[in-house]
Amino acid sequence: MDNLKEKAFQDKIDQDTRIEPKDWMPENYRKALIRQISQHAHSEIVGMLPEGNWVTRAPNLRRKVALLAKVQDEAGHGLYLYAAAETLGVSRDDLIDQLHTGKAKYSSIFNYPTISWADMGTIGWLVDGAAIMNQVPLCRCSYGPYARAMVRVCKEESFHQRQGYEILLTLSRGTEAQKQMLQDSVNRWWWPSLMMFGPSDSDSPHSAQSMAWKIKRFSNDELRQRFVDACVDQARILGVTLPDPDLKWNEERGHYDFGEIDWDEFWQVVKGHGPCNKDRIETRVKAYEDGAWVREAATAYAEKQAKRKEKVA
Amino acid sequence: MNKDLHNYIIQLGDNSLILGHRISEWCGHGPVLEQDIALTNIALDHVGQARMYYQLAATMEPGKTEDDYAYLRTVTEYKNLLLLEQENKDFGYTIARSFYYDQFHLLILRVLKSCGNKDLSEIAAQAYKEVSYHCRFSSDWVKRLGDGTEESHRRIQRALDEFFPYTAEFFAPSEADNYMAGKYGVDLSKLSSQWSVIVENIVREATLTMPTTPYPQLGGKQGRHSEKLGFILTELQYMQRTYPNSTW
Amino acid sequence: MKDWPLYEVFIRSKAGLHHRHVGSLHAADDTMAIEHARDVYCRRNEGVSIWVVKSDDIVANDPAESDALFNPAENKVYRHPTFYDLPDNVKHM
Secondary structure, three states: OHHHHHHHHHHHHHOOOOEOOOOOOOHHHHHHHHHHHHHHHHHHHHHHHHHHOOHHHOOOHHHHHHHHHHHHHHHHHHHHHHHHHHOOOOOHHHHHHHHHOOOOOOOHHHHOOOOOOHHHHHHHHHHHHHHHHHHHHHHHOOEHHHHHHHHHHHHHHHHHHHHHHHHHHHHHOOOHHHHHHHHHHHHHHHHHHHHOOOOOHHHOOOHHHHHHOOOOOOOHHHHHHHHHHHHHHHHHHHOOOOOOOOOEEEOOOOEEEOOOOOHHHHHHHHHHHOOOHHHHHHHHHHHHHHOHHHHHHHHHHHHHHHHHHHHHO | OOHHHHHHHHHHHHHHHHHHHHHHOOOOOOOOHHHHHHHHHHHHHHHHHHHHHHHHHHHHOOOOOHHHHHHOOOHHHOOOOHHHHOOOOOHHHHHHHHHHHHHHHHHHHHHHHOOOOHHHHHHHHHHHHHHHHHHHHHHHHHHHHHOOOHHHHHHHHHHHHHHHHHHHHHHOOOHHHHHHHHHHOOOHHHHHHHHHHHHHHHHHHOOOOOOOOOOOOOOHHHOOOOOHHHHHHHHHOHHHHHOOOOOO | OOOOOEEEEEEEOOOOOOEEEEEEEEOOOHHHHHHHHHHHHOOOOOOOEEEEEEHHHOOOOOHHHHHHHHHHHOOOHHHOHHHOOOOOOOOOO
């Protein structure tokens, strides 16, 4: 019976028919989706912190409102994604608990510190740029609520990368100190950005099944290559050097070759040993715990109001 | 340049900037995702208003920009109300601070909206819509917290009590306020009783007690601030002070 | 501590159009749900009117019965204008 169902399910996916929450789906599809969507949601929420850092220190009012709006968008994106995950029968509370207890992962890039204003630009350019590469294909992923959330996310995300790049352009035309700030920031963020696409295809355990299910539409290495190719010219316009001596055009492949990623660093950060892993989770847990009395108060008030309404009626 | 009018505009701008800055500190730390977004919307409204006031002030002072006012003035040159620089502490304090101020802010904007100064009335008309929403937000939360759990009741009452002495400054006129009263009829003394009635009604509905104060806290409008403003400016102005004369 | 209830949000993007489902959110009560919908889903001028409804209050059909519900409409081609043959010189019909 389940085999038949599974066959019908895979046929639907192969025909690009979207799967909706109440449709039958294999348990592993549900699990993989919950894992992927919640990881994605957590990344948005934790991702608010490194940039939120600079909201109070933005160098002028125009930058301040843009940054604030951008970080707020990330909260919105986290919210859309949690809601998409919730359609699969898991509560937001459970998902948040998984984040706080370390059971769920989030993008490792947010475990790196933002130590200069230039980092706001670099995150917009490289980190959001890498995210967009990952996200645009997901607008066509097989699970309806996820695909729809991603359409919304991508639409809003479009200003983020431009916002970041504009910050960097301004630095590139500025004083010597600003140019140094720019180069230093790119030096620190380039490699972690490449790591955002995940392990090499040969080391990516869930990839093949995810591709068959169309909850992933291109391989890690494909997307990473696309990203590198796009960044080289953008770096040239900024007048920055990408910190990779092996980076060069390969006529034969029609792509840029680039150096070996430090996979040891990648796995160490994934495992919790990055520079900010502990800070990030502590901050999230604190916000959640500090907010408990507020959430409880609103629930209690709503119950009282509902009772009063009943009495009147 | 009309110094009184200029000071008045700066006073309005400083109020908006400092409160917006404080509320923006919540970004990423809200009690629930939806409220994080709501608070940031409000912070953006305030900073947006500050920009409009500073830009208007800059038109009166050749060579100045909005950023000069925000980033290159010292603590004693800032004219914001003392209440607005007080720390967020917890969600209750944040709500109490906004609640007192939002209700006052709306009253002032209602008068400014139809005052004889066209530039100010245009800004006020836009701000009025935003602040109407702020009033709804903060007063709804006063009710939820007041009439929520025992803990929330205790916390919001404490915050209302602690911040109440600062509210006297709303109605203590500066020279600029006096100028506005004489020239444009923006008379603070007329707003005081209106404010009390509105605030008291909501506080009562929230099952809370209206605080009284033995002694008011004044001085922000004259640049005599609490210790907190210095730390706000330290962060706010960090980049401009560290890298002077740069474009960002 | 449990989540606040989940609400579904429907936005009318401009006068004259239907409300359209845009997503969901959590809120403690109906008033808050409207406010959250405004803050979350109308940050870029997306709406002129908001509906919210508790997700639990939505009645939906069972997808297992989809065939019985929707298939019978498939062969009623006479409900569509293209079913009827008219000569080309008949205009405005």
